Amino acid sequence: MRLARTMSAVAAGAALTLALTACGGEGAGSGSGDGAAGNGDEEVKVGVAMPTQTYERWIQDGNNVKEGLEGLGYTVDLQFANDDIPTQTQQIDAMITAGVDALIVASIDGTALTSQLDAAAAANIPVIAYDRLIRDSENVDFYTTFDNYAVGVAQANALLRGLGVLDADGNETDEKGPFNIELFAGSPDDNNSHFFFNGAMDTLKPYMDSGVVSVPSKQTEFDQVATLRWELETAQSRMEDLLTSTYSGGEELDGVLAPADVLSRGIINALQGAGMGPTLEEGLPVVTGQDAEIANIKLINDGVQSSTIFKDTRLLAEQAVKATESFVNGEEPEANDTETYDNGVKVVPSYLLEVQTVFAEDIAPVLIDAGYYTAEEVESGQTAD
Template sequence: MKSRSFLARGIRVSGVALVAGTLLLTGCSGGGAGGGNQSGAAGGDSEGVVKVGVSMPTQTSERWIADGDAVKEELEAAGHTVDLQFANDDIPTQTQQIDQMITNGAQVLVVAAIDGTALSSQLDAAGAAGIPVISYDRLIRDNENVDFYVSFDNYKVGVAQATALLSGLGITDADGDELSGRPTGPLNIELFAGSPDDNNAGFFFDGAMDTLKPYLDDGTLVVKSTQTDFDQVAILRWSQEGAQKRMEDLVTSTYGGGTVPLAGVLSPFDGLSRGIITALQNAGYGSTIADGLPVVTGQDAEVASVKLINEGVQQSTIFKDTRTLAAQAVKVVESIAAGEEPEANDTTTYDNGVKVVPSYLLPVETIYKDDIKSKLIDSGYYTQTEVEEGVVK
């Protein structure tokens, strides 16, 4: 289905309705289906200021707290009103919060969904009220009322994770170029994937598997458990406890309780990585990579995992700078508030099952121990003390 233009949706911004690209002077009486919005469903004041509902999935992960706070701070600095809510990984809570945002007159919604398929009625209500919906980092699926998507290049995240694993195993360098004299295997590895209700998890897994495939095919790498399908390795809700339990089960069923060599584990998120590492350490594989702990990858540069990388326990993480993602989301809101089409750099990749959603994708960086100072501390993302203690101050 062809993407709808913001200019063709009758969005009211700055007291002016934009209909099919034509500016029509309006009054303040056109309330939308949500009620309570006396200036129109997506209307702002004469300064182009809008009320933005920001829905984040949880506060159990530090990255979502950072995302929510960054979006709120930047929008408020630009003069907009923000209603920020965290849903604590509970789908009914998120649906209720978004319903309330619409009722309370939100004119734009920025939503990072817990379950990308569970918000249909809220999206329908937003569409009926002319409220643009920006899908934040996680693509919302199976509904036409998703107007824009801001995220990182999620396929490349998976490529970067697999490349980090290959580098840690001595097969390639950090850029993915094959090393001469590399091990020919077989090296045992295991695979983990993210939550099956998160659209990003599939992109991460596909990027990683496409990168690992040549070495799985030639026998350099072996998934000893034979669990290589996404559904076999996915961890619901990105649960650290779920990842630890699955790794413990694999150690028992496949690795002789820790007596069979395991070279590495593909992990798509730092929370999962910490659960995996705990299981491996408890099984006697070593406390650090230097003394035999398998290479474990990660994502999100959570400070607890950055501390582990600094200590030689976790091998790597993928840094998705929440500051740049929040800033891009704010740019999209600002474009909408100005009655303009937001800039997209991808209009073909992200099909949500009903339409291809115009997207802006940001680059990612791999963090190894040697990168912590230059990429995380010197940039102001963390302080040296936070890295050393593994806690954000």
């Protein structure tokens, strides 16, 4: 089974005794380790709340975290909420009532869990925000994620490279355009969406100011380009509307900044439906992405999608497991960022992971050689498990 293969390093790494540095967290579960933390032979129960099973990556995240925790001998309650906020709040309420020793939460809406986190704090249950920052609460003890601003920078640079403005080393070429692009952002209730967009726009702005790239629709503000709940259908519909409203007079669209693979697929559906492509060589605009979902890796391999950002969620799961083990042992997890992620009430101690940009030539060295996908999975666009 593929998940068992990819999580072997997680379970092994998380089982080691860690020499951890203090990160200054003051929420539930920090400090002396009294209360919920497991001791000795006592059973340790961990609640893992994931947003949805609609997208491949969240299934992998949930199962990877579960297997890593079970590798430590913990009992795990893994729940998926189908992108429904009341469902997720009820699931977390039930975990708290059941007396879990720690919570790992990838929130649907980062502002909707205040009462649940208050209840967790009252029960001395540490809360680890997983990939998505939980906002407006002092009771977020730790945050495991990727460098989300860097994701946006990488997406913008990938778009510029796809257009020919940058070469493979990230250096500027002699290409001055002008190129017409359109912008998409993630869900407004996902804190990461803002980091992605800000990183991308800070990178693109000099090229927009110089006229190398332009946005004919004039939709350049986050609120204008956000995609609620990261829905494929919403992205496809907006792209169709943009093609009708802005490009029906023969204007050429050269590229689209798409912040996630699920949106990329919707955008590509709209572009191909309008008669563009079907491949990059045949005139399909450059489309970026994120998450390295297997369906999109096939699109990149087939010359349809230009690039994606690979976030190795095996490593993210490993960090969540390590943080949980630290809290259970009455320690504080190691943080490598204690300044960036202000949730509106406190700066949450965080562990940030690096990301990699994947073009067609990177599929083998970055994904296949690392055991994330097999060549057969890339060819079929489906995972074997």
